[in-house]
Amino acid sequence: MRPVFGIAGYVLREAISRKFILAFLVGITLVLAVVAMSLRLDVIDGALAASRLFGNELRSSIQSVDVALRPVYQGAAFIVFYGGILFGIVACSDFAPGLMSPGRIEHLLALPIQRWQLMAGTFLGVMTLALGGTLYGTTGLVVIFGVKAGYWTAGPLIAGLMACVGFAAVYAVMLTTATLVRSAALCAAAGFALLVGGIVAGHRQDISTFFEEGVSRTLFMAVTVMLPRLSALAEAAGHISASTPLEVRSLGTLLLGVFVFGLGALAVGFWRFEGKDY
Amino acid sequence: MEKRQKRKLWLGVAGLLFALAALLMFTGQGEESRPEAPKVEFPRRMRAPERERAERRRTQVAPPPVDAGTAEKEPARPRDPLLAALPRGKGKTAVVIEANALRHSPIGALLLDCLMRDGGKQLDEFRKASGVDPLQDLDRLVVTDEGMMLSGNFENAKFKELLGERTSFDYGESARVYEPGDTTVPQKDGTTVRRRGGGSIGTWNNQLLVVGESPDEVKAAIDRVEGRGGDEPPLLTENSTYGEMYGVLSVEHIARLFPPEQAQLAERLRAVAQNVELHMDASSDVALVAEVTGANSSEVEDLGKSLGAALSLARLQAQAGGDKKDKDLAQLLDFAKVRPDGDSFTLEMAVPLSIIQERLAFCREGRKEEAAAQAPSEEPAPPAASDASTQGAAAAPSGE
Amino acid sequence: MPAIEVTDLRKTYHRPFRKTGNIALRGMTLTVPRGSAFGLIGPNGAGKTTFIKSILGIVQPSHGTIRVLGGSPEDTAVRARIGYLPERLHLPNAWLPTAFLGTVVQLKGLPPDPAGNLRMLERVGLGDAVTRKIGGYSKGMRQRLGLAAALLGKPDLLILDEPTDGIDPMGRMEVRRILQEEVQRGATLFLNSHLLAETERVCDRVAILADGQVVREGRMEDLVRGDSRWVARFAPGVDAPRLAEAGFVAGGADGVFHVEATDPGALNAALDRARATGALLVELRRDGMDLESVLLGTVRARTGVAA
Numbered sequence: 001m002r003p004v005f006g007i008a009g010y011v012l013r014e015a016i017s018r019k020f021i022l023a024f025l026v027g028i029t030l031v032l033a034v035v036a037m038s039l040r041l042d043v044i045d046g047a048l049a050a051s052r053l054f055g056n057e058l059r060s061s062i063q064s065v066d067v068a069l070r071p072v073y074q075g076a077a078f079i080v081f082y083g084g085i086l087f088g089i090v091a092c093s094d095f096a097p098g099l100m101s102p103g104r105i106e107h108l109l110a111l112p113i114q115r116w117q118l119m120a121g122t123f124l125g126v127m128t129l130a131l132g133g134t135l136y137g138t139t140g141l142v143v144i145f146g147v148k149a150g151y152w153t154a155g156p157l158i159a160g161l162m163a164c165v166g167f168a169a170v171y172a173v174m175l176t177t178a179t180l181v182r183s184a185a186l187c188a189a190a191g192f193a194l195l196v197g198g199i200v201a202g203h204r205q206d207i208s209t210f211f212e213e214g215v216s217r218t219l220f221m222a223v224t225v226m227l228p229r230l231s232a233l234a235e236a237a238g239h240i241s242a243s244t245p246l247e248v249r250s251l252g253t254l255l256l257g258v259f260v261f262g263l264g265a266l267a268v269g270f271w272r273f274e275g276k277d278y
Numbered sequence: 279m280e281k282r283q284k285r286k287l288w289l290g291v292a293g294l295l296f297a298l299a300a301l302l303m304f305t306g307q308g309e310e311s312r313p314e315a316p317k318v319e320f321p322r323r324m325r326a327p328e329r330e331r332a333e334r335r336r337t338q339v340a341p342p343p344v345d346a347g348t349a350e351k352e353p354a355r356p357r358d359p360l361l362a363a364l365p366r367g368k369g370k371t372a373v374v375i376e377a378n379a380l381r382h383s384p385i386g387a388l389l390l391d392c393l394m395r396d397g398g399k400q401l402d403e404f405r406k407a408s409g410v411d412p413l414q415d416l417d418r419l420v421v422t423d424e425g426m427m428l429s430g431n432f433e434n435a436k437f438k439e440l441l442g443e444r445t446s447f448d449y450g451e452s453a454r455v456y457e458p459g460d461t462t463v464p465q466k467d468g469t470t471v472r473r474r475g476g477g478s479i480g481t482w483n484n485q486l487l488v489v490g491e492s493p494d495e496v497k498a499a500i501d502r503v504e505g506r507g508g509d510e511p512p513l514l515t516e517n518s519t520y521g522e523m524y525g526v527l528s529v530e531h532i533a534r535l536f537p538p539e540q541a542q543l544a545e546r547l548r549a550v551a552q553n554v555e556l557h558m559d560a561s562s563d564v565a566l567v568a569e570v571t572g573a574n575s576s577e578v579e580d581l582g583k584s585l586g587a588a589l590s591l592a593r594l595q596a597q598a599g600g601d602k603k604d605k606d607l608a609q610l611l612d613f614a615k616v617r618p619d620g621d622s623f624t625l626e627m628a629v630p631l632s633i634i635q636e637r638l639a640f641c642r643e644g645r646k647e648e649a650a651a652q653a654p655s656e657e658p659a660p661p662a663a664s665d666a667s668t669q670g671a672a673a674a675p676s677g678e
Numbered sequence: 679m680p681a682i683e684v685t686d687l688r689k690t691y692h693r694p695f696r697k698t699g700n701i702a703l704r705g706m707t708l709t710v711p712r713g714s715a716f717g718l719i720g721p722n723g724a725g726k727t728t729f730i731k732s733i734l735g736i737v738q739p740s741h742g743t744i745r746v747l748g749g750s751p752e753d754t755a756v757r758a759r760i761g762y763l764p765e766r767l768h769l770p771n772a773w774l775p776t777a778f779l780g781t782v783v784q785l786k787g788l789p790p791d792p793a794g795n796l797r798m799l800e801r802v803g804l805g806d807a808v809t810r811k812i813g814g815y816s817k818g819m820r821q822r823l824g825l826a827a828a829l830l831g832k833p834d835l836l837i838l839d840e841p842t843d844g845i846d847p848m849g850r851m852e853v854r855r856i857l858q859e860e861v862q863r864g865a866t867l868f869l870n871s872h873l874l875a876e877t878e879r880v881c882d883r884v885a886i887l888a889d890g891q892v893v894r895e896g897r898m899e900d901l902v903r904g905d906s907r908w909v910a911r912f913a914p915g916v917d918a919p920r921l922a923e924a925g926f927v928a929g930g931a932d933g934v935f936h937v938e939a940t941d942p943g944a945l946n947a948a949l950d951r952a953r954a955t956g957a958l959l960v961e962l963r964r965d966g967m968d969l970e971s972v973l974l975g976t977v978r979a980r981t982g983v984a985a
Contacts, residue, residue, distance in 0.1 A: 002787065003785060003787070006781070006784045006785045007785070009781070009784070010781050010785070013770075013773070013777065013781070014770055014772075017770065017772030017773065018772075044583055044584075044586070044587040044590075045587035045588070045590055045591040046587070046590040046591055046593075046594045047583075047586040047587040047589065047590030047591075049583045049586060049587065050583075061586075061615040061616055061617040061618075061626075062582055062583055062585075062586030062587075062615060062616035062617070062618065062623075063586060063589070063590065063614060063615030063616065064589070064590040064593050064594070064611070064612075064614075065590070067593075067612055067613075067615070068615075101768055102766060102768070103764055103765075103766040103767050103768035104767075104768040105736075106731065106734070106736050106762075106764040107762065107764050107767055107768075107827075108785075109734065109735065109736045110734045110735075110736065110757060110760065110762035110764075110837075111757065111782070111785045111786055112754035112755065112757045112758035112785075112786060112787055113754065113785060114754060116288070201303075202307070205309060225300050225303075225304060226296060226299075226300050228299070228303065229303050229306075229307050232307045248306060248307050248308060249305065249306060249307065249308035250305065250306045250308075251306070252306070253302050253303075253305055253306030254302070254303055254306030254307050255306070256302050256306070257298075257299045257300070257301070257302030257303030257304075257305075257306050258299070258303065260295050260298050260299040260302060261295070261296065261299035261300075261303070263295050263299075264291075264292045264293075264294075264295030264296040264298075264299055265292075267288050267289070267291045267292035267295055268288075268289070268292045270288040270292075271285050271286075271288035271289045271292060274284065274285045274288065275285050275738070277691065277731070277736070277737040277738060278731070278736050278737070
């Protein structure tokens with residue numbers, strides 16, 4: 001596994017040296033700082049009595065702080081989930097094509113590293129980056145609201161981790177696409193397509209009613225049964241973040257399923273990468 | 279060749295992983311249609327069906343007040359006789375229960391199960407004895423400081439048989455007032471028992487039944503219906519007739535509902551609030567909105583905050599408690615919130631239908647057992663084809 | 679055991695939706711002795727890069743066998759003993775050279791050695807640029823850094839693709855010195871360079887690759903040596919027609935003639951005939967060729983073009 005970690009470190013170092021990744025981290029920090037400085041929450045006996053943003057009172061009801069913050073946490077979970085995946089698609093789309101560029105891939109392949117390790121390391125590096133960014137953002141959010149409202153919950157953090165699992169499936173497909181065609185744009189397109197497919201797959205039961213019963217509906221169900229249920233995961237993340245009951249039957253199984261899908265996509269990538277000439 | 283074999287292995291692994299992933303996601307998410315997320319509909323304003331209902335209830339035209347002829351003569355507008363009959367003036371209480379609407383709500387169905395636990399025997403007895411089917415003929419029930427009022431279709435009511443022994447007299451244009459006295463109630467075995475009647479009863483136009491402490495109270499209510507009341511506006515306007523239960527409660531009444539540990543809050547309520555208007559919606563979950571109005575907006579706002587804090591604290595305490603009762607209470611208080619709005623605030627609370635269903639499950643079970651015990655020949659009566667309120671309206675005179 | 683042993687190596691690049699592929703190697707057989715400094719030369723498109731990638735496992739051959747350092751290039755243990763400098767090495771611009779070498783050390787599975795990395799940078803002439811980011815390096819400096827990365831871990835086999843590309847003449851001399859040190863250390867050097875003079879100076883064996891096949895291979899001195907052709911310079915006043923009759927062909931300069939003689943007897947007989955015409959010999963040497971001439975001659979002969 002040492003080469004895998006080595007490549008992951010290589011990817012991470014490369015990522016950190018990129019200006020827009022740094023800009024993203026600075027952006028998150030700024031957003032958190034602005035929220036921390038501009039938001040004022042008056043809490044009386046666990047009830048959110050008043051809230052002010054930039055000094056202006058927000059018209060809201062007086063209710064238990066955790067209940068009052070539910071929409072905030074739920075919204076944050078959705079932003080972290082979908083926003084994070086979208087940013088990840090754009091920001092990480094050229095990692096793998098860059099790594100497989102002429103002059104770099106030959107050098108890497110000539111090193112005592114197995115090809116699958118090179119891919120797995122890239123995947124691990126990108127996931128570490130995603131995990132780091134997510135933890136940074138969600139922990140900041142939890143701390144800000146915890147300090148300001150006295151309500152501490154790990155919900156947004158868990159939601160962020162779930163978003164990372166969703167992104168793992170998306171990035172695995174992007175990485176596999178890079179082994180087929182060395183193009184950042186196509187990698188991003190594949191990631192975006194999977195995201196859309198994942199949203200559809202999460203709502204497959206509802207959407208299937210739009211198809212006529214018979215071949216078309218069966219085909220739709222057969223295709224979507226394979227896709228990662230990203231929207232179901234996003235909704236579950238929202239529920240966890242807001243501490244409301246889950247709608248999925250077993251979150252653990254769903255998470256595992258999405259992650260295993262990612263591993264499956266990676267295995268296809270390994271197959272392709274092992275047989276590719278550079 | 280070795281490498282090619284190894285490559286193929288990856289493809290095989292990928293196939294297996296995809297199949298496993300599909301299975302895990304299929305079982306993890308579940309394929310059944312997702313249940314509707316609990317969404318509590320708080321009664322905050324009149325909705326279209328309620329507006330239509332209110333319009334249907336404008337069945338009575340009261341004679342215009344007598345004047346010297348100087349005022350411009352306005353055409354008399356039809357109005358809801360029940361609203362007209364309500365007590366008037368500040369500090370009074372009147373709570374209207376939309377019995378017919380409630381009966382057709384999910385909570386009504388549950389309550390009906392409780393009522394029919396004995397197979398509907400008692401209800402049948404009541405029907406036979408009174409000639410009134412509470413499930414069909416009763417439209418609204420009002421509880422006031424002075425007594426009770428019922429509206430609906432009482433054409434088949436056996437008032438004479440039930441109250442025949444009492445002293446009664448016609449009053450006003452369409453009313454009959456029964457003074458307090460004994461009542462003979464027939465029993466199932468054919469015998470009768472005499473019951474001491476505590477209050478005075480008035481019937482108006484076979485669509486209104488007024489129960490009061492004294493004939494004067496009943497007569498005052500009839501006077502208000504027939505336009506002989508004072509100039510004070512009714513306690514409830516037509517615009518406030520939304521929800522399955524609504525009304526105005528005196529601050530004193532509300533304050534008395536507070537537990538002893540909240541005595542301080544109750545005192546503040548007495549000092550700050552002037553009026554409390556209540557609306558309850560039971561069309562799905564049971565949602566309650568209480569609008570508290572006061573004279574001083576800052577004091578009202580402070581009171582709202584204190585009330586919100588008290589509710590939050592109660593919820594936290596309930597959450598900390600381990601037993602089911604606490605859990606239920608915490609769930610109930612989940613929806614509790616206070617919405618400040620200048621010199622008033624609204625307190626919203628809800629009881630999810632699931633909780634009520636759980637609590638009243640024993641009624642349904644009891645009814646099932648009863649139904650199983652009986653022969654399957656007796657089918658429960660289908661829901662009323664027409665609303666009691668419209669029946670009442672049809673039965674009502676035009677007023678001209 | 680040779681450092682590289684390739685037998686009947688063929689490689690055809692197939693393109694999707696096309697029946698025929700692009701043939702890069704057509705049955706190439708080559709042996710690179712251990713400890714040698716081996717040069718691979720050939721025209722563009724001869725298959726040199728494909729061959730190098732094949733012996734590193736970067737490209738999978740369509741047919742044939744490859745043994746590198748006694749094992750398969752697929753074996754990571756074998757690749758751990760190889761130092762490779764690609765033709766156009768892409769380096770991370772935002773990194774410091776020490777970080778880059780540190781990463782290569784890690785990926786090669788070597789123990790971290792920051793001091794060793796610094797020494798390596800000094801060895802390749804980047805001692806003054808250690809604190810500069812790679813993005814600010816010139817082409818020559820990048821090439822030196824790539825060479826440093828290839829030299830890490832004292833590899834048994836050094837495969838260098840255009841190592842002096844972009845390096846100034848002084849730098850080339852330094853690189854040449856380093857390569858010679860490596861060969862003296864016992865490493866096998868496999869060099870692909872379009873600078874034939876460089877190959878000629880560094881390598882002791884050369885293979886000429888043309889059209890996917892090895893057309894000539896052997897010791898450098900054997901390749902560049904003219905076998906039966908001699909250059910003779912006579913004192914002024916020679917009788918050129920009579921010399922021509924004696925087998926001497928006039929060269930470019932005045933008094934310079936070429937003569938074919940397969941052995942010393944034939945050479946002396948030819949010289950006797952020349953002296954018989956009154957010509958006075960002032961200089962005699964073997965008519966040797968430089969590598970460029972060898973390459974051109976070999977390739978032209980293969981393609982059927984007169985040299």
